[in-house]
Amino acid sequence: MIENVLELAGVAKRYDAVVAVDALDLRLQTGEFLTLLGPSGSGKTTTLMMVAGLQQPDAGTILLNGAPVTRLPPYRRDIGMVFQSYALFPHMTVRRNVAFPLEMRGLPKAEIARLVDEALALVKLPDHGDRLPKQLSGGQQQRVALARAMVYRPALLLMDEPLGALDKKLREQLQLEIKRVHRERGISVLYVTHDQEEALTMSDRIAVFNQGRIEQIGAPEDLYDRPATRFVASFIGDTNLLPGRSLGTSAGLCDVETAGGRLRAAVRAPIAPGVGVVVAVRPERLVVRPEGEGLSGTIVDVIFLGTARKYVVRLADGTECIALRQVSDPPLDLGNASVRVSWDIAHATAFEA
Amino acid sequence: MEARLRLDRKAWLLLPAALTIGVAFLLPVGWLLSRAFTDPQPGFQNFELLWQRPVYMRVMGNTLWIAAIVTPVTVLLAFPVAHLMAHGSPQMRRWLIFLVLVPFWTSLLVRAFATAILLQRHGVINSFLLGFGIVEEPLPLLYNITGLLAGCVQVLLPFVIFPLYSSMARIDPAYMRAASTLGASPVRSFFRVYLPLTLPGLVTGATLVFVSTLGYYIIPAMLGGARQQMIAQLIQDQIATFGNWGVAGALSIVLLGATAVLLLLLQLTVGLKEIAR
Numbered sequence: 001m002i003e004n005v006l007e008l009a010g011v012a013k014r015y016d017a018v019v020a021v022d023a024l025d026l027r028l029q030t031g032e033f034l035t036l037l038g039p040s041g042s043g044k045t046t047t048l049m050m051v052a053g054l055q056q057p058d059a060g061t062i063l064l065n066g067a068p069v070t071r072l073p074p075y076r077r078d079i080g081m082v083f084q085s086y087a088l089f090p091h092m093t094v095r096r097n098v099a100f101p102l103e104m105r106g107l108p109k110a111e112i113a114r115l116v117d118e119a120l121a122l123v124k125l126p127d128h129g130d131r132l133p134k135q136l137s138g139g140q141q142q143r144v145a146l147a148r149a150m151v152y153r154p155a156l157l158l159m160d161e162p163l164g165a166l167d168k169k170l171r172e173q174l175q176l177e178i179k180r181v182h183r184e185r186g187i188s189v190l191y192v193t194h195d196q197e198e199a200l201t202m203s204d205r206i207a208v209f210n211q212g213r214i215e216q217i218g219a220p221e222d223l224y225d226r227p228a229t230r231f232v233a234s235f236i237g238d239t240n241l242l243p244g245r246s247l248g249t250s251a252g253l254c255d256v257e258t259a260g261g262r263l264r265a266a267v268r269a270p271i272a273p274g275v276g277v278v279v280a281v282r283p284e285r286l287v288v289r290p291e292g293e294g295l296s297g298t299i300v301d302v303i304f305l306g307t308a309r310k311y312v313v314r315l316a317d318g319t320e321c322i323a324l325r326q327v328s329d330p331p332l333d334l335g336n337a338s339v340r341v342s343w344d345i346a347h348a349t350a351f352e353a
Numbered sequence: 354m355e356a357r358l359r360l361d362r363k364a365w366l367l368l369p370a371a372l373t374i375g376v377a378f379l380l381p382v383g384w385l386l387s388r389a390f391t392d393p394q395p396g397f398q399n400f401e402l403l404w405q406r407p408v409y410m411r412v413m414g415n416t417l418w419i420a421a422i423v424t425p426v427t428v429l430l431a432f433p434v435a436h437l438m439a440h441g442s443p444q445m446r447r448w449l450i451f452l453v454l455v456p457f458w459t460s461l462l463v464r465a466f467a468t469a470i471l472l473q474r475h476g477v478i479n480s481f482l483l484g485f486g487i488v489e490e491p492l493p494l495l496y497n498i499t500g501l502l503a504g505c506v507q508v509l510l511p512f513v514i515f516p517l518y519s520s521m522a523r524i525d526p527a528y529m530r531a532a533s534t535l536g537a538s539p540v541r542s543f544f545r546v547y548l549p550l551t552l553p554g555l556v557t558g559a560t561l562v563f564v565s566t567l568g569y570y571i572i573p574a575m576l577g578g579a580r581q582q583m584i585a586q587l588i589q590d591q592i593a594t595f596g597n598w599g600v601a602g603a604l605s606i607v608l609l610g611a612t613a614v615l616l617l618l619l620q621l622t623v624g625l626k627e628i629a630r
Contacts, residue, residue, distance in 0.1 A: 052530075052534055053533075053534075054530055054533070054534070073533065074530070074533040074534045075533045075534070075535075075536050075537055075538055077534075079534060080534065080535070081530075081531065081534040081535075083527050083530070083531060085525060085527050087525065087527040087528055087530070087531035088531075089528060089531075089532075089546055090528075090550070091549050091550055100532070100535055100537070100545070101535035101536050104535060104536035104537050104541065105536055148535065149534075149535070152535075152536070158534075
């Protein structure tokens with residue numbers, strides 16, 4: 001078995017003057033669930049379209065199972081694709097839709113019937129075969145689209161914001177369904193979304209896109225706990241950004257002077273003294289206490305979230321930061337009470353501003 | 354439900370149009386059709402005559418045959434135009450709609466004459482062909498099946514282009530992309546996905562063309578020959594030349610009947626609801 005089912009090398013695409021994707025390198029391991037995450041216009045969908053063959057790169061090569069497919073049309077690539085709009089053929093029943101790719105491959109009738117049954121069972125719609133797409137709900141249509149895209153066991157399954165048109169509850173349910181199908185079939189998946197929660201829930205690895213480039217690629221925990229850039233820190237999850245000035249770096253830790261006092265934070269590369277920085281800390285990593293070490297501030301708002309309480313703390317210099325505390329922790333008072341805000345150095349990261 | 358009630362209360366708005374159609378169309382047509390059974394005396398003698406005289410059967414056969422040729426030719430010519438209109442750039446779409454509509458602003462008579470000028474023995478096309486030495490003798494293009502086809506097709510093209518366009522414009526381009534990723538070559542995705550989705554518009558357009566051709570008068574009279582005489586010309590002859598209202602009425606009933614049968618067949622196969630969608 002080939003280790004990388006998909007390999008992109010130096011792939012670039014521009015629309016007129018706008019660079020959509022810029023010299024992109026990407027590898028997808030066989031059996032892996034890799035998500036391209038980014039805001040709209042960051043190049044993630046363009047990348048997916050080039051892998052599908054629906055768009056042509058201006059430069060670079062695309063290898064599928066080790067063979068170059070850069071110039072092949074979609075129907076000669078061993079891929080399956082699920083679209084945000086489902087794109088089920090409206091004049092065909094569910095069965096005919098799922099059978100379509102098998103008929104294109106010239107499989108015998110009995111084999112087609114068997115595989116279609118199996119695929120519909122996999123997406124838990126075994127009794128809906130004779131309906132037309134318009135007789136199904138959005139969630140059901142997307143399951144049929146999933147069954148259709150993988151019934152012929154393509155080397156790689158591409159998914160373009162497949163849950164974008166569904167409401168939140170259904171979306172979360174289908175995320176788990178897709179995860180299950182991925183696990184049961186061991187299929188390689190390249191998934192595109194702008195929803196960071198969805199990416200964190202589903203992926204083995206996430207590639208964060210920004211302005212046509214990959215800012216960082218890694219496991220969800222890596223991206224969340226050790227963001228490489230300020231963009232990744234603020235795009236994935238909620239984060240506090242405290243402005244300050246570097247006082248110098250030693251042993252991977254940077255001393256930072258902020259309006260509220262001095263603090264230390266981890267850095268990827270040394271930051272010279274005097275350079276403006278921001279320090280990123282996750283709300284759940286902030287420790288708020290009535291007294292002790294840390295930056296001083298006042299609580300200006302408390303929001304009850306059910307599982308946690310969210311505290312808005314205004315620091316001495318006027319910066320507001322957010323802290324999350326479990327509901328089981330004793331509540332803190334709102335108003336004039338002065339508090340101290342601190343965190344474990346390992347959970348703070350500094351970036352050049 | 355509510356919408357229906359509101360419609361019913363405003364039904365009187367239909368009155369002027371209904372009156373006009375009633376007095377100016379239904380009454381005289383009904384009168385003409387009834388003459389088939391009453392003129393010169395009550396009975397079915399006019400229909401027996403249609404059956405007995407070979408000229409009537411020949412003309413009716415002609416009419417069906419011509420409509421059966423005009424329809425596929427028109428559909429084939431309209432298809433690429435409608436496709437460009439539906440999937441081309443907005444600018445392309447505006448131009449095509451304009452160009453297809455232009456003939457509607459011109460009288461049918463003028464268009465028939467224009468076609469005659471193009472096709473006649475020393476007309477534009479023959480002069481071109483002779484001038485470039487492509488033919489030795491002028492081709493007989495007018496007063497025969499060629500002239501008739503050219504006339505019918507050019508007049509009827511918009512009636513296929515617009516319904517086809519409206520079907521095609523509703524086809525989500527994602528269907529074709531999906532078909533491609535699922536392993537369908539362009540040719541196969543055309544026949545398996547695109548063409549079936551254009552069927553409602555295609556059938557509507559084809560029906561309009563077929564039914565219109567059955568009743569055409571000016572085009573066959575001006576561009577066709579004696580051998581392409583069609584049923585409407587026969588009706589005109591019976592009334593204007595022979596004052597034979599009974600036979601004219603009987604021919605009209607046959608024409609109406611053929612149209613009704615066709616629409617019924619269509620209803621049973623494709624479903625008019627599907628067409629109206």
